[in-house]
Amino acid sequence: LAKTTQPISMDSYEGQEVNITCSHNNIATNDYITWYQQFPSQGPRFIIQGYKTKVTNEVASLFIPADRKSSTLSLPRVSLSDTAVYYCLVNTGFQKLVFGTGTRLLVSP
C-alpha cells in the first residue's frame, strides 16, 4: 500500500500559485519526502525533496510541518506546461518507491 494520500485532481489557471498537499501519517524517522512530476508517456521526473521545514529550488517549494505527517508542494505561477500528474512519495535510502494515485493537475488558459 502507498504510504501517501493526495487529492486525485486539481484545476488551476495560468499565473496562479498551486499548492498540492500530501498526507503521510506513518512517515518513519529516516524517510525523506520526494515529489515527482509525470507527463503522459514519460517517466516521472524529480521535482524536489525534503526532510523538514522548507525547501526551495528553481521550480518549486516544499513545506513540511514539524510533525512531518504532511507536506505541501507549491508551484508558483503555473503555466500550461505544468499540466501533469504529481506524485508525493516517502522513502528511505534505496527503498523501493511505492506510488500512490498522484494528483492530476490541469492548468487552463
Place this chain on the structure above:
Amino acid sequence: GAVVSQHPSRVICKSGTSVKIECRSLDFQATTMFWYRQFPKQSLMLMATSNEGSKATYEQGVEKDKFLINHASLTLSTLTVTSAHPEDSSFYICSASRAEIGNTEAFFGQGTRLTVV
C-alpha cells in the same frame, strides 16, 4: 544530473513473442534498479527490484517466469516480457538511485510503450 536511459521507447510485437527492454544508468553505477508498469490513467505499479549480480525480487502477483529480469552489470538491467499477450501491453518504466549522503533521488527512464498485437 544523473540519467537513466531506456530502450526501446516503443515496441510493437506479435502475440507469443518475447520482448527485451533495456535500462541503463548512463553516468553512475546502480546496484539496484526497479521496474514498474503503468496502465493508462493509472499510477506506476512496482513489478520488481533488480539486484546486480543476484536474482530479482518480484512483487506479489508478478510472474517471475513471464517477466525475466537480468542485472548483469552495474549500469544495465533488462526486462524481458516472455510469450507476450495483448494484456501485457502497457508502459514499462525503470528507475535507479544514486546514493548521496543524506538523501537519495530516484531517476527514471523515459519509459517503453509495449503494444502486443
